[in-house]
Amino acid sequence: MRKTRAIVITGNGTNCEMEAAHACRLGGFDEAVIAHIAEILSGEIRLDDFHFLNLTGGFLDGDDLGSAKAQANRLRHASVAGTDEKLVEQFLRFIRDGKLILGVCNGFQLMVKMGVLPGFDNDYLTQTVTLTHNDCGRFQDRWTYLKVDSESPCVFTSGIESGIYLPMRHGEGKFVCDSPQTLERIEGEHLAVFKYSDPDFVRPTMEFPHNPNGSQNAIAGICDASGRLMGLMPHPEAFVHYTQHPRWTREQLPEEGDGLILYKNAAEYVRKNLV
Numbered sequence: 483m484r485k486t487r488a489i490v491i492t493g494n495g496t497n498c499e500m501e502a503a504h505a506c507r508l509g510g511f512d513e514a515v516i517a518h519i520a521e522i523l524s525g526e527i528r529l530d531d532f533h534f535l536n537l538t539g540g541f542l543d544g545d546d547l548g549s550a551k552a553q554a555n556r557l558r559h560a561s562v563a564g565t566d567e568k569l570v571e572q573f574l575r576f577i578r579d580g581k582l583i584l585g586v587c588n589g590f591q592l593m594v595k596m597g598v599l600p601g602f603d604n605d606y607l608t609q610t611v612t613l614t615h616n617d618c619g620r621f622q623d624r625w626t627y628l629k630v631d632s633e634s635p636c637v638f639t640s641g642i643e644s645g646i647y648l649p650m651r652h653g654e655g656k657f658v659c660d661s662p663q664t665l666e667r668i669e670g671e672h673l674a675v676f677k678y679s680d681p682d683f684v685r686p687t688m689e690f691p692h693n694p695n696g697s698q699n700a701i702a703g704i705c706d707a708s709g710r711l712m713g714l715m716p717h718p719e720a721f722v723h724y725t726q727h728p729r730w731t732r733e734q735l736p737e738e739g740d741g742l743i744l745y746k747n748a749a750e751y752v753r754k755n756l757v
């Protein structure tokens with residue numbers, strides 16, 4: 483059987499690439515390659531050779547122009563050296579080939595600013611939502627309770643019963659739609675996979691600090707209608723082992739951190755459908 487291969491893109495100010503690659507391997511991917519964006523633009527590394535694309539957190543271009551905005555333009559317009567191909571064509575082919583993309587924090591900001599999410603009607607290049615400055619006006623760094631929509635088509639969250647607990651760390655995480663219709667459609671199609679909630683994972687909340695940014699409808703993460711493309715503001719790769727939990731020395735916790743399930747589901751999907 484062919485190998486299951488994950489790629490993590492780094493460069494221009496990303497971080498967490500080692501954690502993301504580690505999470506992919508722990509989740510069951512045979513290989514997880516960390517590639518600098520320059521290696522992709524030079525044509526040395528091609529997205530076509532992978533099944534799972536990870537866009538990590540960070541401070542792309544120093545958050546100038548708004549987080550991930552410059553990189554979104556770069557990825558939409560840059561050509562791959564030595565070819566007639568634009569990088570965005572590789573990107574769209576990756577999506578058409580039925581592969582998986584996970585954007586975390588700065589990676590989620592990148593996906594929405596490119597227009598990849600929510601990807602209505604298979605249009606992955608029209609921006610309809612954004613992530614902007616937290617209502618509190620400051621960078622926030624805390625742990626959040628995330629209620630999961632069990633009716634969502636999301637590939638990554640299958641098997642999660644009520645919710646997961648993950649850390650967030652961002653200044654621009656407030657989810658906003660361009661119109662009430664966009665928000666209605668996201669809700670109606672169950673694309674709002676994760677919502678900030680109370681610790682019981684029952685009620686989504688607009689109350690600070692459980693909702694750390696004031697996101698519309700408490701939305702923390704969304705997927706597209708295929709469920710294969712997902713982005714979220716909190717960091718699943720930062721909680722894959724119990725020792726990463728803030729109270730691990732005081733509480734009896736399972737070996738696996740709550741974020742690992744997303745990578746396990748991705749690996750299983752790739753094994754069943756793509757290799």
Ligand SMILES: NC(=O)CC[C@H](N)C(=O)O
Nearest residue numbers: 539540587588652653654
């Ligand atoms: N952790 C992150 O990826 C931060 C994202 C972005 N730089 C922000 O502050 O909103």
